[in-house]
Amino acid sequence: QVQLQQWGAGLLKPSETLSLTCAVYGGSFSDYYWNWIRQPPGKGLEWIGEINHSGSTNYNPSLKSRATISVDTSKNQFSLKLSSVTAADTALYYCARGRVGNYFYYGLDVWGHGTTVTVSS
């Protein structure tokens, strides 16, 4: 059974860099895209970006200039860094597994438990 375990600093000051890591336990690491999604308090889901085992990335244009997703295949981990955070970045951050086949998308089928990140001076 695949599990995603995530961690990172939960309280940041404005202008600092958010850093989160997600470890993948069980299953293949190379057959999937690994995603970061966030959810501000009381609001909907916002996709941040994704990475595959080769390090190929895609980002939400609204965050692209500040977000960096990286992968460490030796540890089956992937990470998110979000620079210059403000109060607007306060949210519950999730990691999730996605699979894309030949002209088909299988959805985000495994999710981490979420990490609450609060940005406050």
Added chain:
Amino acid sequence: EIVLTQSPGTLSLSPGERATLSCRASQTVSRSYLAWYQQKPGQAPRLLIYGASSRATGIPDRFSGGGSGTDFTLTISRLEPEDFAVYYCQQYGSSPPLTFGGGTKVDI
């Protein structure tokens, strides 16, 4: 950017009733790239439907998805108490690669 608009914002129903949730895209979305999720308070979202109409592993058959082009639906044939939650549609494939709808809350 493809914008997904979900309606209604809130759907007030009773157990045993049928729920029909709508997801409208600002541009054509391939059926193969449309998914639905359920989120309960304090929990991560759970994948319900992918490929517009395929149920994910372990999802009861009272959940069904349909539609094509710009209009997609999620139907819950007979609401169970555990189905009261927020539902999100999501598309993959167009720039940006992944977007979510704003969600529909199904409550009593």
